[in-house]
Amino acid sequence: MAPKYKLPAAAYFEESWLRQEKLKLFGASWLYAGQAAELGPTGSYKTITAGLDELVVVRNQEGELKAFHNVCRHRGAQLVQGTGQCSTLVCPYHKWTYGLEGNLRGIPKDPQFTNIDKDLLGLHRASVETWMGLVFVNSNEYPNETLLEWLGDIAQELAPFGAGNLELLKRDTISFNANWKLYIENHIDWLHLWFVHPETLAALDHDQGQRTQLGPHWVSYEPAKAEHAEAYKVSSPLPDIPHIQDNPARYSENGAHFIFPNLPIFTGTSFFAIAELIPLTPEKTEMRVTLLGLRGGDADAFFEIFNDITKGEDAGIIENIQQNVRSKHFSVGPLAHTYERAISDFHDNYLRLMDG
Ligand code: FES
Ligand SMILES: [Fe+2]
CATH class of the missing domain: 2.102.10.10 (Rieske [2Fe-2S] iron-sulphur domain)
Known part of the structure; x- marks a missing residue:
C-alpha cells in the first residue's frame, strides 16, 4: 500500500490537539x-x-x-x-x-x-x-506493557551501542518554532537528505542507507561514500568507541533512529546522542540533546556540527512548513514509496493511541 499522510493540518497548530496528545499519547507512553x-x-x-x-x-x-x-x-x-x-x-x-x-x-x-x-x-x-x-x-x-515490551526489537537492535557504559559528555537544548511532530516527520524522512543537507551530509551515501521499521520505532544506517570513507572516519571531534566497532559494520555508520513517540537518537562510531522532543506549545518545541561517548574529544565541536545540521537545516525547513499549516491551501500530497514511508507508519502508531 502506498504510504499516506494521515493527520489534518489542525494537528500541527491547535491547542486542543496538543492537550489530547498529552492525555492519550504522552500519558500512555514510556x-x-x-x-x-x-x-x-x-x-x-x-x-x-x-x-x-x-x-x-x-x-x-x-x-x-x-x-x-x-x-x-x-x-x-x-x-x-x-x-x-x-x-x-x-x-x-x-x-x-x-x-x-x-x-x-x-x-x-x-x-x-x-x-x-x-x-x-x-x-x-x-x-x-x-x-x-x-x-x-x-x-x-x-x-x-513493560518498558522492554514497549521497546520490542529496538531494544536489542540498539544494545550494541552500550549506552550504559558511555559517559555524559555534554547536554544542549535548542528550541524551534514548529510543532514537535514536524521534527519527527523530518527525522524519519529519507527524501530530504539530498536536498536539505546537500553539503553537511555530502560524504554520506544516502542511496545505500538501510531503514527498518521495528514496531512503532525505527532505525536507519548509512555508510560514507567510498571516496569519503577515510576522511569521514577522522572527521569526528570525539574518540572512537571500541565496543561499537566490535559490532557489524552498520553500527559504525551514520545512524538515525527513533523511539516512539518523541525520541530521535543519533549514532556513529564515536557518539550516542539522544534528542528528547518536548512540545512547549502546539507551535514551539524544545529539543534536549544528551551526548554520550568517551572523554578525550571536543564535545563543543561536536555540537557545532550537530547544530548546523539539526538547528540550521532541519529546524529551518520545518519552521518554514509551520508558517503554512494555517493556510486554506495547506495540504499534503503523495508521499515517496519508501523514502517517506516511515511518516505514514508514524501516523498509524500515533493515531492508534490518539483514537484508542
Ligand atoms: S499541599 Fe498542604 S502539605 Fe502539601
Ligand atoms: Fe535532516
Whole structure:
C-alpha cells in the first residue's frame, strides 16, 4: 500500500490537539527521563513531565528507582522541583512528609486531622524502568506493557551501542518554532537528505542507507561514500568507541533512529546522542540533546556540527512548513514509496493511541 499522510493540518497548530496528545499519547507512553547515572545515591530525585502529569523519580534505600506523581495528597502542591537530593519528600506548603517509598510519614499539626488513615494517603505511583542505563517513565502505575515490551526489537537492535557504559559528555537544548511532530516527520524522512543537507551530509551515501521499521520505532544506517570513507572516519571531534566497532559494520555508520513517540537518537562510531522532543506549545518545541561517548574529544565541536545540521537545516525547513499549516491551501500530497514511508507508519502508531 502506498504510504499516506494521515493527520489534518489542525494537528500541527491547535491547542486542543496538543492537550489530547498529552492525555492519550504522552500519558500512555514510556518516555525518556534521563540517565540512571544522574540519580546516584539514595534520595537522589528528578522531576519529569509526562503529558499532563508531573512525576518525580527517586532512588530508594534499596538503590531502586521509584516514580510517583509529584502531587501532595493534602492540597495538591508539587513536592520537589528539578533535581536534588533528599531523605524524605517534604511538601513546601504545609510540610506533609513522604518517605522514599511514597508513604506518608508525617503531618505537622496532626491533632487538626482526626480520623485519617495515613496508609491511604501515600503518593500516587507511576512506573519507572531502565534500559541500557537510560531511565524511562510511564505515568501509569500499571502500564499496558513493560518498558522492554514497549521497546520490542529496538531494544536489542540498539544494545550494541552500550549506552550504559558511555559517559555524559555534554547536554544542549535548542528550541524551534514548529510543532514537535514536524521534527519527527523530518527525522524519519529519507527524501530530504539530498536536498536539505546537500553539503553537511555530502560524504554520506544516502542511496545505500538501510531503514527498518521495528514496531512503532525505527532505525536507519548509512555508510560514507567510498571516496569519503577515510576522511569521514577522522572527521569526528570525539574518540572512537571500541565496543561499537566490535559490532557489524552498520553500527559504525551514520545512524538515525527513533523511539516512539518523541525520541530521535543519533549514532556513529564515536557518539550516542539522544534528542528528547518536548512540545512547549502546539507551535514551539524544545529539543534536549544528551551526548554520550568517551572523554578525550571536543564535545563543543561536536555540537557545532550537530547544530548546523539539526538547528540550521532541519529546524529551518520545518519552521518554514509551520508558517503554512494555517493556510486554506495547506495540504499534503503523495508521499515517496519508501523514502517517506516511515511518516505514514508514524501516523498509524500515533493515531492508534490518539483514537484508542
Ligand atoms: S499541599 Fe502539601 S502539605 Fe498542604
Ligand atoms: Fe535532516
